[in-house]
Amino acid sequence: MKVKQRMAIHRLGFLFPLRFRLALVFIGTLTLGVLVGMTGARSARAAAAQTYVVQVGAANISNTALLQFAPGSLKVHRGDTVTWVINGFHNVHIGATKPVDLIIAPDVNGKPLPQMNPQIAFPYGPKSGSAYQGGEAGSGLALPMPGSPPPSPAYSLVIDMKPGTSIAYLCDIHPGMAGSLTVVEDSETIPGPTEVAVQAAVEFGASSGAASQAALKLEAEGTHITPSTNGKTTVQMGQDVGRAAILEFFPYVTVIKAGESVTWKFGESAVEPHTVSIPPLRGQEVSPIPQEGKPPILAAGPALAPMTQSGTTIKNGDTFSSGMLVPVPGQLPTFTLTFADPGVYPYVCNAHAGMNGVVVVLAK
Ligand SMILES: [Cu+2]
Missing domain, CATH: 2.60.40.420 (Cupredoxins -  blue copper proteins)
Structure with missing residues (x-):
């Protein structure tokens, strides 16, 4: 056999x-x-x-x-x-x-x-x-x-x-x-x-x-680096294809100028939630609250709880986290950050190990 x-x-x-x-x-x-x-x-x-x-x-x-x-x-x-x-x-x-x-x-x-x-x-x-x-x-x-x-x-x-x-x-x-x-x-x-x-x-x-085919197509289209358009750049969080969820940011590297913003959005028919966060908080998805004689209450942990409001301006060295962005059909949330200072800003999805991206901010 x-x-x-x-x-x-x-x-x-x-x-x-x-x-x-x-x-x-x-x-x-x-x-x-x-x-x-x-x-x-x-x-x-x-x-x-x-x-x-x-x-x-x-x-x-x-x-x-x-x-x-x-x-x-x-x-x-x-x-x-x-x-x-x-x-x-x-x-x-x-x-x-x-x-x-x-x-x-x-x-x-x-x-x-x-x-x-x-x-x-x-x-x-x-x-x-x-x-x-x-x-x-x-x-x-x-x-x-x-x-x-x-x-x-x-x-x-x-x-x-x-x-x-x-x-x-x-x-x-x-x-x-x-x-x-x-x-x-x-x-x-x-x-x-x-x-x-x-x-x-x-x-x-x-x-x-x-x-795999869909991911290769998206990677090719994005050529990994998207120039900013009118100071507004979008990054797609993942892509759901049939029964598969691609766990990547498209593009992986985003280049903007100081003072411009990046908006993270979902692709069409998205089902898998993601976060946009730095630093990574692996293993902190839930904060259990013990209860006597019962299983603990599983409150949202720092990895998935929202820390930063969409629209916030980020300066060098700031941490940020969108919290769990959950796609609902016909109601796909977005998350926008404005980057004030030049620098390199790596970020991760706290929900998916290995899902990460980087924003490169050039001087004006
Ligand atoms: Cu994710």
């Missing part, structure tokens, strides 16, 4: 460009690792129950994040296990009809306290590894928390539902990120875990390839 899988990946290589191929090989290697010891044979209800892996997003492939479940749909027999492997900032909300809000602001001591929705952050419903017999369940986030052991990046359920049942699930954080699984009759022959893993790699590969 290993040989077959490698051949499948190899054959695909001819169809797609190098970056994409690297991504495929990367995912293929990952899945091979996960799959050691599993059987991949097509079978009607096997004597032993199978374990299927669904990848929940993918991160850091050619500067893109893939906002999709892979495979997007899956057939299982009653008694099989489904393991969702969470790669990045995603959750799995099983039996959901619609996503819940990421940020809620309940009144605490008479004042609204913005915080991450605990229904997204923490697991609920059947515990990982136990039977699923319907209803809603949540995986929680694979989010490292100060002072806590690293969370498990996987959520497993033994599917104990009648054949003919379809189970829908989604990621509450990323609009349109959804998947489903169907329980089929024991007599029906379905793909085995290895074939499902290859299918997942193919689906990721298709998204990654489309994103």
Whole structure:
């Protein structure tokens, strides 16, 4: 089976460009690792129950994040296990009809306290590894928390539902990120875990390839350096292509003259939020507020909280942060800074490691 899988990946290589191929090989290697010891044979209800892996997003492939479940749909027999492997900032909300809000602001001591929705952050419903017999369940986030052991990046359920049942699930954080699984009759022959893993790699590969092409086009168009126009220069934060989010600023280098401004904006149909910040504050996305006998309140940490108002004038040595700029369809926020002094101003997105840019300010 290993040989077959490698051949499948190899054959695909001819169809797609190098970056994409690297991504495929990367995912293929990952899945091979996960799959050691599993059987991949097509079978009607096997004597032993199978374990299927669904990848929940993918991160850091050619500067893109893939906002999709892979495979997007899956057939299982009653008694099989489904393991969702969470790669990045995603959750799995099983039996959901619609996503819940990421940020809620309940009144605490008479004042609204913005915080991450605990229904997204923490697991609920059947515990990982136990039977699923319907209803809603949540995986929680694979989010490292100060002072806590690293969370498990996987959520497993033994599917104990009648054949003919379809189970829908989604990621509450990323609009349109959804998947489903169907329980089929024991007599029906379905793909085995290895074939499902290859299918997942193919689906990721298709998204990654489309994103790579779009990124190359945007990079070429921007030639990495945009001259200022009428003292107003724009920088695009990322680009969402199908189910892929490109995590780059376009252009990477922006050159302006002292006293001019830069406006950061989203591309069309953006879904992935970003920040424009300096200095980088990695690992400070949330500020947990402990609660007795309950999981902590996850208030927005300095990395994602707004520190600088749009329109502010920046001088040499100033720090700034837009806070989380969240694109809402038809309502895409922008962030503008005016640079008073000549100098080099590197900046980052605090939400995405490796997403950075630089503003070069020349003398008037
Ligand atoms: Cu970002």
